[in-house]
Amino acid sequence: MRLGIDIGGTKTDAVAVDGQGSVAQRVRLSTGFGQAEVVETAVTAVTRIGELTGLAAAGFDTIGIGIPGMVDRSSGRVAHAVNLGLDRVELGDLLAGRLGRGVRLENDVNAAALGAYHVLGLRGSMAYLNLGTGMAAGIVVNGSLWRGATGIAGEIGHLPVDPAGELCRCGQRGCLETMASGSAVARHWPTDDPLPVRALFAAAAAGDPEALAVSAVLAEGIASAVRVLVLTVDVDAVVIGGGLSHLGEPLLAQVREVLERWSRTSPFLASLQLPRRVRLVPEGTPVAALGAALVGEN
Amino acid sequence: MRLGIDIGGTKTDAVAVDGQGSVAQRVRLSTGFGQAEVVETAVTAVTRIGELTGLAAAGFDTIGIGIPGMVDRSSGRVAHAVNLGLDRVELGDLLAGRLGRGVRLENDVNAAALGAYHVLGLRGSMAYLNLGTGMAAGIVVNGSLWRGATGIAGEIGHLPVDPAGELCRCGQRGCLETMASGSAVARHWPTDDPLPVRALFAAAAAGDPEALAVSAVLAEGIASAVRVLVLTVDVDAVVIGGGLSHLGEPLLAQVREVLERWSRTSPFLASLQLPRRVRLVPEGTPVAALGAALVGEN
Numbered sequence: 064m065r066l067g068i069d070i071g072g073t074k075t076d077a078v079a080v081d082g083q084g085s086v087a088q089r090v091r092l093s094t095g096f097g098q099a100e101v102v103e104t105a106v107t108a109v110t111r112i113g114e115l116t117g118l119a120a121a122g123f124d125t126i127g128i129g130i131p132g133m134v135d136r137s138s139g140r141v142a143h144a145v146n147l148g149l150d151r152v153e154l155g156d157l158l159a160g161r162l163g164r165g166v167r168l169e170n171d172v173n174a175a176a177l178g179a180y181h182v183l184g185l186r187g188s189m190a191y192l193n194l195g196t197g198m199a200a201g202i203v204v205n206g207s208l209w210r211g212a213t214g215i216a217g218e219i220g221h222l223p224v225d226p227a228g229e230l231c232r233c234g235q236r237g238c239l240e241t242m243a244s245g246s247a248v249a250r251h252w253p254t255d256d257p258l259p260v261r262a263l264f265a266a267a268a269a270g271d272p273e274a275l276a277v278s279a280v281l282a283e284g285i286a287s288a289v290r291v292l293v294l295t296v297d298v299d300a301v302v303i304g305g306g307l308s309h310l311g312e313p314l315l316a317q318v319r320e321v322l323e324r325w326s327r328t329s330p331f332l333a334s335l336q337l338p339r340r341v342r343l344v345p346e347g348t349p350v351a352a353l354g355a356a357l358v359g360e361n
Numbered sequence: 362m363r364l365g366i367d368i369g370g371t372k373t374d375a376v377a378v379d380g381q382g383s384v385a386q387r388v389r390l391s392t393g394f395g396q397a398e399v400v401e402t403a404v405t406a407v408t409r410i411g412e413l414t415g416l417a418a419a420g421f422d423t424i425g426i427g428i429p430g431m432v433d434r435s436s437g438r439v440a441h442a443v444n445l446g447l448d449r450v451e452l453g454d455l456l457a458g459r460l461g462r463g464v465r466l467e468n469d470v471n472a473a474a475l476g477a478y479h480v481l482g483l484r485g486s487m488a489y490l491n492l493g494t495g496m497a498a499g500i501v502v503n504g505s506l507w508r509g510a511t512g513i514a515g516e517i518g519h520l521p522v523d524p525a526g527e528l529c530r531c532g533q534r535g536c537l538e539t540m541a542s543g544s545a546v547a548r549h550w551p552t553d554d555p556l557p558v559r560a561l562f563a564a565a566a567a568g569d570p571e572a573l574a575v576s577a578v579l580a581e582g583i584a585s586a587v588r589v590l591v592l593t594v595d596v597d598a599v600v601i602g603g604g605l606s607h608l609g610e611p612l613l614a615q616v617r618e619v620l621e622r623w624s625r626t627s628p629f630l631a632s633l634q635l636p637r638r639v640r641l642v643p644e645g646t647p648v649a650a651l652g653a654a655l656v657g658e659n
Binding site: 187188204209210211212213214215216217218219221222223224225226227233234235287290291292293294295296297298299325328329330331332335 | 485486502507508509510511512513514515516517519520521522523524525531532533585588589590591592593594595596597623626627628629630633
């Protein structure tokens with residue numbers, strides 16, 4: 064049995080994965096803020112999954128943890144996990160001390176990429192396009208993560224596509240993330256609705272011109288990200304996940320519309336069959352926790 | 362001994378490569394136009410290298426051919442090699458018939474990528490950014506070509522980066538190729554000089570405002586390509602080659618200046634150390650022919 068934990072900004076998701084790669088047990092917790100609380104959250108997740116499976120921490124084949132920020136997998140150090148209140152924390156050592164065994168750390172988007180690849184039963188190459196607060200992609204080739212030379216492969220949210228675009232938090236202008244991300248939607252369409260993208264699409268469906276414009280920019284940004292991933296890595300599939308993806312089919316349909324519109328004026332793009340390559344991560348599947356359990360197997 | 366042939370739009374370069382991966386013999390020919398002439402050029406190259414090495418076609422361990430266009434490596438079919446007057450030609454079969462043995466075909470940019478990786482003694486990952494008539498990249502990971510799911514990995518010349526940019530021959534607007542390629546320079550700075558980019562940079566150095574503007578767009582386009590390759594694949598090195606690269610250090614210096622300017626306003630970009638990753642292919646080295654000889658080894 065393997066154990067995977069996805070530590071998110073508000074929720075932590077933990078799963079026990081059996082030898083067939085299926086989720087045997089699942090636990091959800093609120094994530095604490097700051098170093099001590101994050102460590103406590105992870106330890107609690109291990110304890111709770113342990114109660115459900117009858118296994119102590121030492122009894123799992125592997126324990127993997129997906130977490131936002133810059134993750135140094137060899138040292139177990141986590142930096143820039145702003146939403147968790149963590150920066151330059153030796154999380155691997157801290158958890159090993161508490162659990163009495165080693166754990167494997169991985170960036171959460173990479174973990175989700177691995178989980179999505181597995182859940183969808185994919186072969187060949189895939190990019191997992193995460194639309195959360197920001198935008199980033201995880202790349203899987205023949206079942207293994209492609210992390211790149213310095214661990215920043217797939218950071219496409221900070222590729223500029225419009226010199227006249229918005230200033231991005233990264234200091235550049237017109238980045239894909241300024242068009243298509245949770246923070247972009249929050250800026251372009253402020254609302255108190257707990258599901259801002261759903262509210263946006265509902266307003267657009269009702270004919271609100273501003274909502275139509277904002278959702279068009281969102282779809283264009285996602286479509287641009289798909290194009291970037293295919294024209295560079297040439298992945299078989301681009302799987303859309305993250306908070307914005309909960310909108311489901313209406314979002315996918317609008318992204319495909321953009322890709323089809325582009326194909327009508329570019330035989331080159333048409334030949335790439337972009338609409339066929341893009342799909343959604345299955346709703347309700349804990350891909351990041353599952354992927355965290357699989358980290359190190361590949 | 363291995364034999365590699367790079368069939369270019371005007372010149373064909375052939376090399377015999379010894380067991381240490383060094384160029385033992387080299388021959389240069391003019392390339393004929395059209396199916397029969399291209400086949401004849403390749404056969405002549407094999408004959409001439411054979412005279413220099415004392416080997417018949419059957420005596421080489423492998424014969425590899427780099428050629429522009431869409432290359433189906435398994436069938437040996439070549440399509441869209443516009444500058445050679447070839448489209449949907451069973452070049453592999455035609456050459457096998459003439460030479461009495463099989464040959465390996467590869468897209469010329471991919472072959473050059475493999476050759477550059479080898480010549481520079483690189484490890485890890487590299488992108489070879491070819492600035493010829495168009496712009497395209499070849500990606501090498503741990504010594505092997507990454508061709509992608511459908512053979513279009515690295516086609517970054519057709520990534521749009523400006524919605525208000527020029528219309529590209531691919532049907533999109535503001536593609537990188539419209540900023541940084543031989544065709545872009547020819548459009549933006551028409552000249553009868555046999556080395557248009559050298560003339561452009563000379564005029565810019567003399568203070569010509571139009572030349573300054575055109576060379577700035579060129580450098581910006583190349584720098585953007587470097588950024589795309591690092592933020593997607595996260596390659597250790599981006600090696601600039603192709604016709605425009607003959608300009609050498611002045612071109613590289615201007616590209617690095619753009620990357621350094623960007624880094625000053627973006628701590629994120631600064632952390633990627635883009636100026637350090639970019640370099641030039643060694644002048645005068647037949648990287649494409651050498652790479653063609655190595656195709657199939659990796």
